[in-house]
Amino acid sequence: MTPTLFTLSLCFTLALTGLSFHRTHLLSALLCLEGMMLSLYLALSLWTLQLDSPAFSLSPMLLLAFSACEAGIGLALLVATSRTHGTDRLQAMNILQC
């Protein structure tokens, strides 16, 4: 496996496990999600340049646009949570607990 492919796959997997094993804050889960988007952007950019396909350089730009949408909506959810529950700690979100 080439080093760049290995590194980018590893980065995506690390950010995914960071999102899965989030601990206290909702914002740290959102930051791991942003890390996944960053690793996908780097992967698409590097594949554009490594495989000599200039037209594929559209896809990191479009990925960045949709990732901005997703980050904005995630932060709006964080603000809404902080307004209703008073904090963004995940222990406070237990209204569905029986």
Added chain:
Amino acid sequence: MSYMMSVLLVGLVLGFIAVASNPSPYFAALGLVFVAGVGCGVVACWGGSFLSLVLFLIYLGGMLVVFAYSAALAAEQYPESWFSWPVLVQAVFYSVVVLVALVYLEGGWFFFSVMPAEDADKFFLFRADISGVALMYSSGCWMLLLSAWALLLSLFVVLELTRGLERGTLRAV
């Protein structure tokens, strides 16, 4: 030059370990800024100077600044940096996973295919990434309009999410 590329790739993995071990969001945002900077270096070393600039401007200068502001919502009295015990355990676990994957997957062309092989004795004006992104305005115009429409819709979604029952959208938390 290949040492610089190797250092940048190692820095990328270390930065992602620092983010994924879930410290307090102040430190995780700092780790993400570091990772974005190192990633810009990786893309620029492979010849994508425009895509690297876009990453710096839009991702670092737009999105991560907003995350840094929102980190004020996660303020706590004793923020956990990477030197506190639970974060350190997770970071060590991720480092072990990285080393195991490295041992398992190396071999063949692993240590020889680090640098791009292109002719570097001339300066080209039309790089691959700039010419490709210019296609977004000619052949890919519908995707441009679709992404602009999606951004506009996400603005309305954000306004609706933060509206709540009363007291409006634009207020202090």
